[in-house]
Structure formats: structure tokens, C-alpha cells
Amino acid sequence: MKKLTTLLTAGLLGGAMAISPAHADDMRIALVVKALGIGFFEAAAKGAEEAAAELGGVEIIYTGPTDTTAEGQIEVINSLIAQKVDAIAISANDQDALVPALKKAMNRGITVISWDSGVAPEGRQMHLNPSSNPLIGNMIVKMAADHLPDGGDVAVLSASATATNQNIWIEEMNKVVGNYEGINVVATVYGDDLSDKSYREAQGLMSSHPDLKAIIAPTSVGIVAAAQAVSDAGKAGEILVTGLGLPSEMAAHVDSGASKSFAIWNPIDLGYAATMISYNLAKGEATAAAGGEIGMGRLGAVQLSDSLDGAMADPFVYDASNINDFKEIF
Amino acid sequence: MSSFKFSRDVLLAFALVALVALVYTRFPEFASVKSLSGVFNDTSILIILALGQMAVILTRCIDLSMASNLALVGMCTAMLNAAIPALPIPLLVVIAMLLGALLGCINGLLVWKLDIPPIVVTLGTLTIFRGIIFLISDGQWVNAHEMSPAFKALPRAHFLGLPVLSWFAIVSILGMFVLLTRTAQGRALYAVGGHPNAAVYTGINVGRTRFNAFVLSGALSGVAGYLWVSRYAVAYVDIAAGFELDVVAACVIGGISIAGGIGSVAGAVLGALFLGVIKNALPVVNISPFWQQAISGSAIIIAVIFNARSERRVGRIILKKAEQV
Numbered sequence: 001m002k003k004l005t006t007l008l009t010a011g012l013l014g015g016a017m018a019i020s021p022a023h024a025d026d027m028r029i030a031l032v033v034k035a036l037g038i039g040f041f042e043a044a045a046k047g048a049e050e051a052a053a054e055l056g057g058v059e060i061i062y063t064g065p066t067d068t069t070a071e072g073q074i075e076v077i078n079s080l081i082a083q084k085v086d087a088i089a090i091s092a093n094d095q096d097a098l099v100p101a102l103k104k105a106m107n108r109g110i111t112v113i114s115w116d117s118g119v120a121p122e123g124r125q126m127h128l129n130p131s132s133n134p135l136i137g138n139m140i141v142k143m144a145a146d147h148l149p150d151g152g153d154v155a156v157l158s159a160s161a162t163a164t165n166q167n168i169w170i171e172e173m174n175k176v177v178g179n180y181e182g183i184n185v186v187a188t189v190y191g192d193d194l195s196d197k198s199y200r201e202a203q204g205l206m207s208s209h210p211d212l213k214a215i216i217a218p219t220s221v222g223i224v225a226a227a228q229a230v231s232d233a234g235k236a237g238e239i240l241v242t243g244l245g246l247p248s249e250m251a252a253h254v255d256s257g258a259s260k261s262f263a264i265w266n267p268i269d270l271g272y273a274a275t276m277i278s279y280n281l282a283k284g285e286a287t288a289a290a291g292g293e294i295g296m297g298r299l300g301a302v303q304l305s306d307s308l309d310g311a312m313a314d315p316f317v318y319d320a321s322n323i324n325d326f327k328e329i330f
Numbered sequence: 331m332s333s334f335k336f337s338r339d340v341l342l343a344f345a346l347v348a349l350v351a352l353v354y355t356r357f358p359e360f361a362s363v364k365s366l367s368g369v370f371n372d373t374s375i376l377i378i379l380a381l382g383q384m385a386v387i388l389t390r391c392i393d394l395s396m397a398s399n400l401a402l403v404g405m406c407t408a409m410l411n412a413a414i415p416a417l418p419i420p421l422l423v424v425i426a427m428l429l430g431a432l433l434g435c436i437n438g439l440l441v442w443k444l445d446i447p448p449i450v451v452t453l454g455t456l457t458i459f460r461g462i463i464f465l466i467s468d469g470q471w472v473n474a475h476e477m478s479p480a481f482k483a484l485p486r487a488h489f490l491g492l493p494v495l496s497w498f499a500i501v502s503i504l505g506m507f508v509l510l511t512r513t514a515q516g517r518a519l520y521a522v523g524g525h526p527n528a529a530v531y532t533g534i535n536v537g538r539t540r541f542n543a544f545v546l547s548g549a550l551s552g553v554a555g556y557l558w559v560s561r562y563a564v565a566y567v568d569i570a571a572g573f574e575l576d577v578v579a580a581c582v583i584g585g586i587s588i589a590g591g592i593g594s595v596a597g598a599v600l601g602a603l604f605l606g607v608i609k610n611a612l613p614v615v616n617i618s619p620f621w622q623q624a625i626s627g628s629a630i631i632i633a634v635i636f637n638a639r640s641e642r643r644v645g646r647i648i649l650k651k652a653e654q655v
Binding site for chain 1: 357359360365368372471473474475477486558562563564568569570571572573609610612613614616619620
């Protein structure tokens with residue numbers, strides 16, 4: 001119901017704006033999402049509003065199709081072009097299909113960036129990734145180390161042995177594990193993103209490594225299964241479960257004490273950063289060039305790579321202090 | 331004849347003990363009572379499903395939709411619990427069983443009334459049931475904090491030293507044993523699979539018997555659906571994806587003939603436990619994940635080779651009296 005109201009309000013606001021354009025000097029930034037009604041994106045819109053309030057003289061048009069299709073987004077983009085917005089920040093449903101429509105927008109002088117889910121380089125000025133592989137690899141081991149001042153044995157519970165992103169994150173983690181004194185990675189096991197297999201692998205880790213202090217699972221099915229296995233074994237608080245997961249999926253396990261903290265992108269920050277970058281590009285205060293930097297307000301600046309993409313920040317850490325605010329969001 | 335069946339199950343039991351002994355040499359703690367009862371508990375859901383699958387396979391059919399049925403009923407019970415937390419859990423278990431039976435009915439009717447090959451019917455419903463989960467859940471997860479504490483507590487509660495999840499399996503085993511060895515319906519399952527034409531002459535309705543087998547496997551899948559979702563405290567579209575193959579594998583290892591008419595409750599249980607021991611042992615004996623799948627696969631093939639050889643030697647006589655005449 002709350003979602004519906006938000007949707008209706010967003011629709012009404014959008015409609016009102018289309019009828020009576022706001023002050024001519026206002027900058028209008030469109031935040032285009034994969035689909036309306038998804039908690040993650042509603043949270044991003046909240047961040048965008050925060051950025052708009054901070055900047056002043058900025059209006060956010062939060063919009064998107066009703067289902068996650070490229071066709072729907074193309075329609076939305078065309079109507080935004082007709083409304084002559086100043087900037088479009090999009091989380092794309094298809095990295096190639098949107099390119100022609102977005103090119104058209106850029107030809108009309110509209111600033112176009114993609115965030116969260118990217119568009120091919122020719123269809124945007126820059127892309128904002130929520131984080132980067134080295135930052136994720138570092139964060140997953142840092143969260144374990146932060147709760148283990150005396151160090152100890154930790155093990156990794158991954159998805160399948162052939163999952164590319166998992167392997168990259170674990171590789172990045174192993175590169176920096178030496179920076180955390182006393183942290184010793186004793187095993188890497190694979191739960192194949194199946195609840196039952198992940199659960200058994202977590203049980204196996206507990207019995208074959210009696211001194212295990214933490215299980216790091218950079219996968220959402222794995223972290224939930226590991227947390228459940230640890231609580232069922234009566235070892236909540238004794239063995240720490242951390243990694244990457246969603247607040248809604250992990251809320252109960254943070255309550256039970258099986259997990260003290262875990263990380264994932266913060267959608268509010270993401271919407272905030274996308275808005276700040278759009279503003280700076282549209283105002284001409286920064287240009288999207290390889291190796292360049294674009295300011296993101298309170299989040300510092302994003303450094304662009306050769307393919308004109310950049311990482312926003314470390315994954316955001318969720319724990320008992322903030323989980324209740326986020327568990328309803330995504 | 332009965333001595334052969336006896337020895338086959340005993341042989342499998344020995345293989346199981348040998349397997350546990352092998353793991354013991356690598357990881358002694360595995361053979362402790364606590365660890366083994368943990369393995370039984372972990373295998374409970376597989377045992378329940380294998381018993382249902384056995385009833386279907388005995389009638390020369392196969393039910394590939396069991397895991398999808400489990401997932402769909404699991405999602406329904408989780409959503410029901412999230413929406414009405416006050417609903418008593420025993421009632422929810424009954425609802426899960428009825429819902430599962432209803433899905434089994436669909437399979438059964440298609441096989442019985444339209445005479446479509448069971449493998450085709452259940453391949454179809456396998457996908458349909460998964461699709462329905464997506465439709466009702468909109469791809470969203472039902473998470474642990476949305477489930478009521480009682481919903482999650484039932485399979486973990488202890489009764490006479492064993493978790494309730496294990497008791498579900500034990501009750502299913504006893505129920506199935508009584509059904510197959512002490513009732514006319516149970517004998518009908520064997521008769522229909524052993525020789526459908528002969529079964530018709532004895533007055534057995536072949537289609538109806540198959541229908542009953544599908545309803546039974548559906549009902550057991552439904553109960554397993556609740557157990558799965560509450561055990562892992564999460565419900566999403568892909569739960570138990572591919573698990574139907576484990577269930578068929580457990581039956582095959584347990585000596586239940588895919589050609590129908592041959593099999594025992596002990597075989598199905600031992601077959602499921604055999605897989606369960608492998609699944610639980612592999613994580614602790616530290617074997618590469620790539621080898622794990624190969625090892626599980628080899629166990630199945632070896633079991634099938636063994637079954638094929640023994641079936642060739644001994645036929646099954648379903649009507650002893652008639653033959654003596």
C-alpha cells in the first residue's frame with residue numbers, strides 16, 4: 001500500500017510537472033529506473049531528492065517503465081527528450097537497445113549518464129558503478145577482521161566454482177588479506193547458490209575447522225544459508241557470518257546474532273551520487289574524460305577509467321544499527 | 331525370491347556402512363552418533379520425496395515435477411504465513427499436504443484420463459509450477475524475518491531426542507511401509523508396474539492406481555515444501571532447483587526398477603541415505619568441487635549397473651497363487 005501511494009504520488013508529481021514546467025532557471029534531472037515500484041530504486045530516488053535539496057534549484061523527475069523492459073525505457077526516454085530535461089541518469093534494462101534513444105538525447109544537449117546497470121559507452125557520457133571488485137574484495141575480509149581483533153581462521157563460502165564475479169572478488173580478497181593481521185583464510189567452498197548445498201557446506205566448514213571464527217559468503221543465497229546453519233548449530237555469535245547480502249534477506253540473521261555485519265550497495269547513496277554527477281556535468285563544472293574526476297558531494301569524487309566508468313565507494317555496511325531502516329527497502 | 335530382495339537391501343546397507351567407514355578414515359568425527367543423526371535429519375526431505383517417487387515409479391511412471399511442486403507449495407506456505415502469522419502451523423502443514431496433493435492430482439489426471447506419457451506430463455508441470463511461483467511471488471523472496479517464529483521452529487523442535495524434521499521422515503517411512511505391504515492399494519501399485527495387462531485381469535484399474543500414486547507423491551512433496559522452506563528459512567523461485575534428479579537417483583540407487591514393479595521402502599530409504607551420506611561427507615573430506623559431482627554421478631551409475639544385472643536374473647511374480655495352480 002505504501003508502495004502504491006509512493007507510486008501514485010510520483011505519477012502525480014510527474015504529471016504536474018509536465019503540465020506546468022517549473023521555474024525556467026531550475027535544472028531538471030531525470031532519474032530513470034529499471035521499473036517503478038522496486039524498493040531499491042525508490043530508495044535511490046530518496047537519495048536523488050537529498051542531493052537536489054543540497055544543491056538547490058534542482059528538480060528530480062523519478063520515472064521508469066512499469067515493468068523491466070528496454071522498450072518501456074525507450075518510451076520514457078523519448079518523453080523526457082520532448083520535455084527537454086537537462087540530464088538523464090539511467091539504470092538500464094538493456095545495455096545496447098537504449099543506445100539510439102540516448103544518443104538522440106545527447107544530440108539535443110541532454111547530459112546522459114548510466115548508473116547501477118550500465119549502457120554501452122557510446123550511449124552515455126559516463127557510467128557509475130556502485131563499487132569495484134578491489135573495493136568489494138577488501139570490504140568482505142575487512143568486515144570479518146573488524147570483529148576479530150585477535151585474528152583467527154576464516155573460510156569463504158562462494159556460489160559455484162565457475163562463477164566469474166565470485167572468483168574475482170575472492171581473488172581480490174586474497175590479495176589484501178595480508179593487511180589484516182592474524183586473519184587466516186583456511187578454506188574456500190562452493191554452495192552453488194543452492195540453499196541446501198550452501199547449508200551443508202557451512203556445516204562442513206564448522207565441523208572440519210573447529211577453530212573457525214568467521215564465514216565470508218559474497219553471495220546472497222550463501223550468506224543466508226550460512227547464517228541459518230550457524231544459528232541452527234547454536235554457534236550464533238561464536239562464528240561470525242559476513243559477506244554480501246540484502247538487508248531484507250539478512251534482517252532475521254542480524255537479529256539472531258549470527259551475522260554482525262554484511263555489505264551491499266547503498267541505493268540512497270547511489271541515487272545521490274548519480275544526481276550530483278548529472279548536475280556537475282550538465283552545469284559544465286566537470287567533463288567526462290578518461291582519468292578525470294567528477295564531484296559527488298558528500299561522497300567525494302569519482303575517478304573515471306579509460307572506458308569512462310567509475311566506482312562510487314566501498315560497499316555500504318549494514319548492521320544492527322541500520323538494518324531496520326533498510327529491510328523494508330530492498 | 332524374497333531372500334533375494336532381502337539380500338539386495340542388506341547389501342545396500344553394507345555399502346552404506348562401508349561408505350561411512352571410508353569417510354571415518356578421513357574424518358573420524360563423521361561417524362559420531364550426533365553427526366550421523368544430523369545426516370539423517372538433513373536427508374529427511376530427500377527420504378520423504380524418494381518414498382513418493384517410489385510409489386510412482388512402481389507403477390511404471392515417473393514424477394519429475396516433485397521439486398517444483400515442493401517449491402511452489404513451499405512458497406505458498408511461506409506467503410500464507412507472512413500474510414496470516416496467526417494461522418496455526420499444524421493447519422499450515424495440512425494445507426501444504428492438500429495443496430501438494432492437488433498438484434499431484436493434475437499430473438495424475440493427465441496421465442490417467444488423457445493417457446499422456448508421465449515423463450512428458452511431469453516435464454511440463456515441472457516448468458509450469460516454477461512459472462507459477464514466479465507469478466505469485468513476483469520474483470521476490472520471502473525472508474526469515476517475515477516468517478513467524480513458530481513457522482521456523484517446528485522442524486527444529488526436539489521430540490524424544492530427534493528433531494521433528496526427522497520424525498516427519500520416520501512417520502512417512504512407517505506409513506509407506508504399511509501401505510505397500512499391508513494394503514490392497516499397495517499391492518496394486520506393484521501389480522500395475524509389474525504387468526499392467528495382468529493387473530487389469532485381476533480387476534485393478536491401472537489408470538486410477540497411477541493417479542493415486544501421483545496424488546501420494548504430490549502430497550509428500552507438499553509436506554516437504556513446508557519443511558524445506560522452514561528449514562532454510564527462505565523461499566524464492568529457485569529453491570530445490572534440480573532436486574527431482576536427486577530424488578530419482580535415490581530411488582535408482584535403492585534398487586527401485588525404472589521399469590516398474592520392483593522396489594521396497596527399505597531400498598528407497600537406503601538409497602536416499604546413501605546420497606545423503608555422500609552429500610554430507612564431501613564437504614568434510616575436502617574434495618575439489620569438480621570431483622564432487624563426478625563422485626555422486628558414479629555412485630548412481632554403479633547402482634544402476636548392479637540393478638540391471640540383478641533384474642535380469644530374477645523376474646517378479648506378482649500372483650504366487652495363480653502360478654501354483
